[in-house]
Amino acid sequence: MSEAFDAVDVIVSKRERGELSDAQIDWVVDAYTRGVVADEQMSALAMAILLNGMSRREIARWTAAMIASGERMDFSSLSRPTADKHSTGGVGDKITLPLVPLVAACGVAVPQLSGRGLGHTGGTLDKLESIPGWRATLSTTEMVAQLEDVGAVICAAGDRLAPADKKLYALRDVTGTVEAIPLIASSIMSKKIAEGTGSLVLDVKVGSGAFMKDVHQARELAETMVALGTDAGVTTVALLTNMQTPLGLTAGNALEVRESVEVLAGGGPEDVVELTLTLAREMLAAVGRTGVDPAEALRDGRAMDVWKQMIRAQGGDPDAALPVARHTHEVRVPADGVLTQLDALKVGVAAWRLGAGRARKEDPVQAGAGIEMHAKPGASVRAGERLLTLHTDTPDKFDRAIEALDGAFYIAPDGSRPDLLPLVIDRIE
Ligand code: URA
Numbered sequence: 001m002s003e004a005f006d007a008v009d010v011i012v013s014k015r016e017r018g019e020l021s022d023a024q025i026d027w028v029v030d031a032y033t034r035g036v037v038a039d040e041q042m043s044a045l046a047m048a049i050l051l052n053g054m055s056r057r058e059i060a061r062w063t064a065a066m067i068a069s070g071e072r073m074d075f076s077s078l079s080r081p082t083a084d085k086h087s088t089g090g091v092g093d094k095i096t097l098p099l100v101p102l103v104a105a106c107g108v109a110v111p112q113l114s115g116r117g118l119g120h121t122g123g124t125l126d127k128l129e130s131i132p133g134w135r136a137t138l139s140t141t142e143m144v145a146q147l148e149d150v151g152a153v154i155c156a157a158g159d160r161l162a163p164a165d166k167k168l169y170a171l172r173d174v175t176g177t178v179e180a181i182p183l184i185a186s187s188i189m190s191k192k193i194a195e196g197t198g199s200l201v202l203d204v205k206v207g208s209g210a211f212m213k214d215v216h217q218a219r220e221l222a223e224t225m226v227a228l229g230t231d232a233g234v235t236t237v238a239l240l241t242n243m244q245t246p247l248g249l250t251a252g253n254a255l256e257v258r259e260s261v262e263v264l265a266g267g268g269p270e271d272v273v274e275l276t277l278t279l280a281r282e283m284l285a286a287v288g289r290t291g292v293d294p295a296e297a298l299r300d301g302r303a304m305d306v307w308k309q310m311i312r313a314q315g316g317d318p319d320a321a322l323p324v325a326r327h328t329h330e331v332r333v334p335a336d337g338v339l340t341q342l343d344a345l346k347v348g349v350a351a352w353r354l355g356a357g358r359a360r361k362e363d364p365v366q367a368g369a370g371i372e373m374h375a376k377p378g379a380s381v382r383a384g385e386r387l388l389t390l391h392t393d394t395p396d397k398f399d400r401a402i403e404a405l406d407g408a409f410y411i412a413p414d415g416s417r418p419d420l421l422p423l424v425i426d427r428i429e
Contacts, residue, residue: 003031007041014048022061029065033164042168043175050180056227059182063228066190069164073111073140073196078147080109081287084197085279086188088221089121091209091348092246096124096154097260098268098276098298101306103283104151105297110283111147113157113195120209120348122253122357125156130254130323130367134316152310162190170361179211185224192229199235199286201279202226206425207244209344215240215425222428235286240426241275245342245377248272252356252370252391254322264304271376271423273298278424325354325368325391329398333381337411340418342377346408347388350401354392366393377418381411 005027013020020028028045031037054062075082083103087093100110114136116123125136136156138146146153159166165187172178192200204212204222212218222238229236248269250259262268263276280294297303311318333339351357355366372389375381387409390401412418 003027003036007031007037007045011041011044011048014045014052017052019055020058025058025061026065029062029069029164033069033167039171042171043177046168046172046175046177046180046183049182050177054182056224059186059224060228060231062182063186063190063193066162066164066186067194070162070194071160072194073161075109075111075144075147075196075198077144078109080107080151081199082109082111082197083199083201083283083287084110084112084192084195085201085203085283086192087203088184088188088205088211090205090243090247091121091344091351092248092251092256093121093205093243094127094248094250094256094260095203095272095276095279097127097257098263098272098303098307099279100152100154101264101310102276102280102294102297102303104310105302105306106280106284106289106292106294107151108284108287108289109147109151110153111143111195111197112154113161113191114154115157116358116361120345120352120357122251122256124154126365127253127256128154128316130257131311131316131318132320134311135314138314146310146313150306150309150313152306154310155314157191157195162194165190181217181221181224184211185221185228189225189228189232193232193234197234199283200229201282201286202236202238203275203279204238204240205243206240207242207344207421209246209348210243219426219428226428237282237286237427237429239278239282239424240428242421242423242425243344244421246344246347246373247275249373249376250370251347251351252354252368253365254324254367255370255372255391258322261307264298264307266299269376274423323367325366326393327391327395329390329402330386331388331390331402331405333383333385333387333411335383335411337381337413338416338418339375339377339379339381339387339409340412340416341410342373343408346405347371347373350390350404350408353401353404354390354397355394368393377420380414
């Protein structure tokens, strides 16, 4: 078949800061999915996009072309409205686990298609797979039935959802082109629009443990994604939230499930509870349920009931003991004072090195590995107390994890007041 364009012409056009036409974008995304545009050509184009950017029109068209590369799901047959949330990823970010059953307990169906972790941020599926028996893969029929019966599904995105993105994301990962805002926005939104949710709340993380290290970049990403969602008919809002320090007191798969269950039982760390409730209120507002208080559903056990049903529906035993790592190592507070900093990226890299994350997508993860934190920035601490507990099945990993923690925390003299960013920095709609 003769091709409508030449890949080199498209690359050169973007290299020279040109705007790609709709027809060029449709062709290049489709031809890449078909294997006609080679990986090295798409790498060059991705780098040109990273360096020279894209207009809003180009991003919208690129997103539409990625959606068109696969199937769109349709939940319009459900008896309840649908809402989903997406986080751009952070250390200790287990919010999906309590949030999905909580929102479902408030009468909204949540079709959460998730991924596995790569690098220092954990993947939701890896966390849930630490629950004995739980399976990530569901057919579309099973997913729709579970959404109708339970209201909550967290499962793996199938191969037919935006396959162009799957291929391009793997390429960006190895060519230094992940950080391009047009490519991140189109990657995330193509999957969420194809997933078929009626409304979407985006949690755009800002800080050392996030893709976006500063608020200006995060705001640009959030505004781009909100515009893409809104134009596609999905009610979309974004919160910019703090990822300077890890969320909650755990980073690691089973450790994070345990903490999420504490939240569902009405306890858990303050920041995890606050962000879960804030995102739940946004999701409920997006489908017009402003009169429903999600805090009530946490307090009275309805969210926990939905969690157990959701885990059982996917073969898991919500009451089974979670895996525990065989070895631990304590990092102790070096001096009396106030903990003013606990760096998300360094904690995330250390947890990853302990075995909680993977370097290549086919690597296994250790369910029990990770880090428990015993204090958060702002806390008063005493010399010799436990600050961090490192968990792993493979104790030869401790040295490299401890190296990653070099400079991860700072203890200021007693009476110091750390200058901390709020948990929710901004809201964009
Ligand atoms: N998550 C995605 O799904 N895509 C990106 O490009 C970045 C984060």
